[in-house]
Amino acid sequence: MITRDFIAEKEGAVEPVRRTTVNLATRYTFAEGRLKGFTAGLAARYVSGRDWAAVVVGGTEVLPAKRTANYVSYNPYFSYRKRFGRTAWTMQVNINNALDRRTNQGTIYRWPRFIDPRQIIYTTTVAF
Secondary structure (H helix, E strand, O other), X not given: OHHHHHHHHXXXXXXOOOOXXXXXXXXXXXXXXXXXXXXXXXXXXXXXXXXEXXXXXXXXXXXXXXXXXXXXXXXXXXXXXXXXXXXXXXXXXXXXXXXOOOOEOOOOOOOOOEOOOOXXXXXXXXXX
């Protein structure tokens, strides 16, 4: 009964903190010509900022309320696929957070959470 009452109270209630994110990914693969086997793509992610409550100590506002910055992270990738006999080789380079954006997406002053710095990841895959 307690659980049923709790769910009934919360039904239709909108939480005051909303997070907005948008993700988009696209790629293009060359199927013929000089660039046959080459693929280029981009994944982008938009994240809206978060509201931080003020820090009050003993009735005195020590740190004011603020909002973290919105940010867009761009993640391009490139790959090349070549077949040698029965094996297919794929070499890929991913660049995460290509512009090296550094924003704090934590929820309060005491617990900062910075997004990851730029990362370059190389991958080789062999398929038999």
